[in-house]
Amino acid sequence: MSAMLEVRGLTKHFPVRRGLLRRVVGQVQAVNDVSFDVNEGETLAIVGESGCGKSTIGRTVLRLVEATDGSVRLDGEQILNLSTDAMRHIRRKLQIIFQDPFGSLNPRMTVAETLAEPLLLHGLATPDNVDDKVTELLRTCGLSSFHAQRYPHEFSGGQRQRVGIARALATRPRLIVCDEPVSALDVSVQAQIVNLLQDLQAQFGIGYIFISHDLAVVRHIAARVAVIYLGRIVEEATAEALFAAPRHPYTLSLIAAAPRPDPTNRDRSKPVQGDAPSALVPPPGCAFHPRCPMAQQVCCDERPELRTLGATRVACHFAEEVVPETATPQPSATAPRLQRRLDVLQGEALKRQNAI
Amino acid sequence: MKMGEVDIEATTEPLLKVEDLAVDFHVSGTVQRALQGVSLNLKRGRTLGLVGESGCGKSVTSLSIMRLLPQPPGHYAGGRILLEGRDLLSLPEREMRALRGGRIGMIFQEPMTSLNPVYTCGEQIVESLLVHSGLSSKAAMDRAVELLDLVGLPSPRERAHDYPHQLSGGQRQRVMIALALANDPDLLIADEPTTALDVTIQAQILDLMTDLRERTGAAVLLVTHDLGVVAQTCDDVVVMYAGGVVERAPTNALFADPQHPYTIGLMAAVPRIDATVDRLSTIAGSVPPPWVTLVGCRFASRCPLADDRCRSAVPPLRENGPDHAVACWHAPIEEATI
Ligand SMILES: Nc1ncnc2c1ncn2[C@@H]1O[C@H](COP(=O)(O)OP(=O)(O)OP(=O)(O)O)[C@@H](O)[C@H]1O
Ligand SMILES: Nc1ncnc2c1ncn2[C@@H]1O[C@H](COP(=O)(O)OP(=O)(O)O)[C@@H](O)[C@H]1O
Ligand code: SF4
Ligand code: SF4
Ligand SMILES: [Mg+2]
Ligand SMILES: [Mg+2]
Numbered sequence: 001m002s003a004m005l006e007v008r009g010l011t012k013h014f015p016v017r018r019g020l021l022r023r024v025v026g027q028v029q030a031v032n033d034v035s036f037d038v039n040e041g042e043t044l045a046i047v048g049e050s051g052c053g054k055s056t057i058g059r060t061v062l063r064l065v066e067a068t069d070g071s072v073r074l075d076g077e078q079i080l081n082l083s084t085d086a087m088r089h090i091r092r093k094l095q096i097i098f099q100d101p102f103g104s105l106n107p108r109m110t111v112a113e114t115l116a117e118p119l120l121l122h123g124l125a126t127p128d129n130v131d132d133k134v135t136e137l138l139r140t141c142g143l144s145s146f147h148a149q150r151y152p153h154e155f156s157g158g159q160r161q162r163v164g165i166a167r168a169l170a171t172r173p174r175l176i177v178c179d180e181p182v183s184a185l186d187v188s189v190q191a192q193i194v195n196l197l198q199d200l201q202a203q204f205g206i207g208y209i210f211i212s213h214d215l216a217v218v219r220h221i222a223a224r225v226a227v228i229y230l231g232r233i234v235e236e237a238t239a240e241a242l243f244a245a246p247r248h249p250y251t252l253s254l255i256a257a258a259p260r261p262d263p264t265n266r267d268r269s270k271p272v273q274g275d276a277p278s279a280l281v282p283p284p285g286c287a288f289h290p291r292c293p294m295a296q297q298v299c300c301d302e303r304p305e306l307r308t309l310g311a312t313r314v315a316c317h318f319a320e321e322v323v324p325e326t327a328t329p330q331p332s333a334t335a336p337r338l339q340r341r342l343d344v345l346q347g348e349a350l351k352r353q354n355a356i
Numbered sequence: 357m358k359m360g361e362v363d364i365e366a367t368t369e370p371l372l373k374v375e376d377l378a379v380d381f382h383v384s385g386t387v388q389r390a391l392q393g394v395s396l397n398l399k400r401g402r403t404l405g406l407v408g409e410s411g412c413g414k415s416v417t418s419l420s421i422m423r424l425l426p427q428p429p430g431h432y433a434g435g436r437i438l439l440e441g442r443d444l445l446s447l448p449e450r451e452m453r454a455l456r457g458g459r460i461g462m463i464f465q466e467p468m469t470s471l472n473p474v475y476t477c478g479e480q481i482v483e484s485l486l487v488h489s490g491l492s493s494k495a496a497m498d499r500a501v502e503l504l505d506l507v508g509l510p511s512p513r514e515r516a517h518d519y520p521h522q523l524s525g526g527q528r529q530r531v532m533i534a535l536a537l538a539n540d541p542d543l544l545i546a547d548e549p550t551t552a553l554d555v556t557i558q559a560q561i562l563d564l565m566t567d568l569r570e571r572t573g574a575a576v577l578l579v580t581h582d583l584g585v586v587a588q589t590c591d592d593v594v595v596m597y598a599g600g601v602v603e604r605a606p607t608n609a610l611f612a613d614p615q616h617p618y619t620i621g622l623m624a625a626v627p628r629i630d631a632t633v634d635r636l637s638t639i640a641g642s643v644p645p646p647w648v649t650l651v652g653c654r655f656a657s658r659c660p661l662a663d664d665r666c667r668s669a670v671p672p673l674r675e676n677g678p679d680h681a682v683a684c685w686h687a688p689i690e691e692a693t694i
Contacts, residue, residue, distance in 0.1 A: 049554040156642045186409035188639035191625040195636055216629040257559035258629045259584030263607045266588055271559035275524045337613055341689040342624045342637060345617055349660035
């Protein structure tokens with residue numbers, strides 16, 4: 001059976017122009033030969049450092065930028081070569097939410113107007129019932145009809161993100177590209193939005209491409225994870241496998257670099273050195289070799305192909321030799337008291353809720 | 357640690373003491389309270405983390421200590437900031453200028469706003485050395501290269517001639533740290549120094565800061581919203597919420613024994629890379645906006661335990677363990693206390 005979304009060989013090169021004549025002097029290889037599937041109701045996370053091509057992948061899938069090469073199939077239908085007209089019909093099924101919903105919301109439109117627009121445009125509401133549909137959408141996203149007549153600037157960051165989600169949800173999409181949707185939010189609000197995204201997925205079977213640089217959030221929300229380095233997938237696996245047994249040295253260093261909120265478990269190892277190289281002049285061979293502690297001569301000469309290793313896809317000549325931290329994480333000493341007190345707080349919150 | 361200033365453990369008096377600091381902002385005819393009753397202590401050789409969600413007053417606190425609060429609209433409304441007993445709030449600006457970049461080093465989130473784009477990295481460090489120490493320009497340039505090497509900038513002698521825009525974000529942050537360290541500061545204030553950086557670069561910079569702290573013995577005030585960063589780098593922590601301190605403790609004690617409902621909620625909401633849960637724990641509601649006047653406990657609008665006393669009387673910050681202070685009428689939260 002084929003997946004809901006099938007991306008094959010997706011490639012995007014941006015021309016770099018210089019000088020008065022705007023001559024093309026090079027190509028930024030933002031995305032190179034990227035292939036993945038997203039199933040109905042599934043979350044695929046795309047992770048990697050700034051500039052590695054995460055957003056470009058999301059935007060080419062939605063045709064917000066045109067791909068240089070490759071194919072994208074939604075429910076079996078190839079969409080990269082569809083005419084603008086035919087594409088309009090597909091747009092409804094593919095939505096996006098951004099890190100900063102403020103930038104994508106019209107400051108002069110009330111929330112009700114913002115949400116009514118796509119509903120009417122796609123014939124999902126009539127002028128008669130549009131108000132009810134808007135109220136329903138707001139409620140689904142944890143807002144109330146009280147918010148409908150307000151403008152974006154009157155909302156907190158978390159509320160704005162709820163509006164962004166409501167707008168994406170309005171057209172009953174099959175897939176939503178979530179481009180760093182919680183990166184700008186405080187952790188308590190981040191948790192609210194992550195929970196909302198998970199609830200909506202369970203309710204409507206939406207597939208997510210969840211773009212993030214935060215591996216802890218990704219571990220929580222994603223079923224599968226694709227790790228990108230300089231425009232290429234270097235590892236893809238289920239979240240479970242990826243975090244338990246990373247196969248690529250870069251994945252290993254990303255996981256190691258995430259600061260654990262546990263002072264009894266301080267990381268004394270040396271972090272991976274150096275910066276990510278430029279996508280304008282990618283290093284020859286394996287793009288990670290200038291930073292890789294395991295690099296050999298072959299890594300400078302030959303680019304490792306993405307290959308299957310157990311349940312993982314990995315692009316490293318020495319993937320078999322990558323040894324993950326074997327120490328299974330001990331539930332730290334901090335847990336018991338925190339949990340006990342949290343239980344008291346949540347119990348009390350519940351009691352009060354029921355009393356209303 | 358500087359030569360001659362041995363035995364940092366023996367000096368028990370904190371290097372920096374903030375007492376009951378209050379800051380207002382005068383915005384379009386109204387007075388908004390940004391800080392209220394903020395107190396903290398920082399000893400030599402230690403790193404103090406200032407943690408809390410956005411808008412809680414972390415940056416206003418660190419700007420106040422450097423006396424860089426924009427005035428107006430900012431306004432010091434009370435309290436003292438003591439550096440070795442001297443109140444910085446009553447120092448003439450001329451003396452304050454000598455302290456900044458001298459005994460107090462500063463690192464900000466976005467190095468581009470604090471590095472001067474029209475001077476090379478080397479020139480900026482040289483300038484600071486010339487202003488604060490008696491070095492000759494030749495010696496200052498050598499020292500600048502030494503500092504760039506110390507912070508791990510590759511080929512420092514060549515990079516010294518680069519302008520800030522020619523460097524990557526991580527490299528700029530290293531230059532910023534070299535600049536902050538130029539005159540052997542006693543106090544280093546770092547406001548979200550790694551927030552704009554990728555996680556691998558963040559790990560490099562935190563590693564560097566820890567290393568330098570151990571070598572120089574400076575006291576570090578590390579402002580961050582990230583509990584992971586606190587856990588990995590700080591000796592002590594101050595948790596802020598809506599302009600006030602809600603809890604203060606040594607790092608290990610805070611994580612093992614979080615007592616304030618806000619601290620508990622915050623810790624529980626952090627997703628873990630080393631463990632999985634079915635559903636993330638949240639804190640209902642959001643931080644009250646700055647124009648809302650707070651009566652009673654600042655956390656009452658989001659706290660499941662809030663009662664009449666909480667809503668009318670401000671809970672004082674009181675000791676609930678060794679060096680562990682909490683501002684909550686019901687702390688520590690146990691079944692028996694509610
Ligand atoms: N319109 C464009 N023109 C030229 N180059 C571009 C364009 N958009 C992106 N790029 C380049 O493509 C590469 C990938 O960028 P992209 O925005 O996809 O990265 P990202 O992984 O989303 O990064 P971040 O985490 O910073 O959002 C970068 O080198 C970027 O500079
Ligand atoms: N220049 C300013 N004018 C008005 N209000 C300000 C200014 N700077 C900060 N504030 C307010 O002070 C409070 C604390 O802000 P800040 O210290 O920047 O928070 P953070 O903890 O995120 O660093 C916020 O309510 C903020 O809106
Ligand atoms: S191919 Fe070589 S350089 Fe690349 S990740 Fe594997 S070991 Fe490292
Ligand atoms: S004082 Fe009351 S409202 Fe404030 S945190 Fe404690 S229990 Fe909650
Ligand atoms: Mg992006
Ligand atoms: Mg700040």
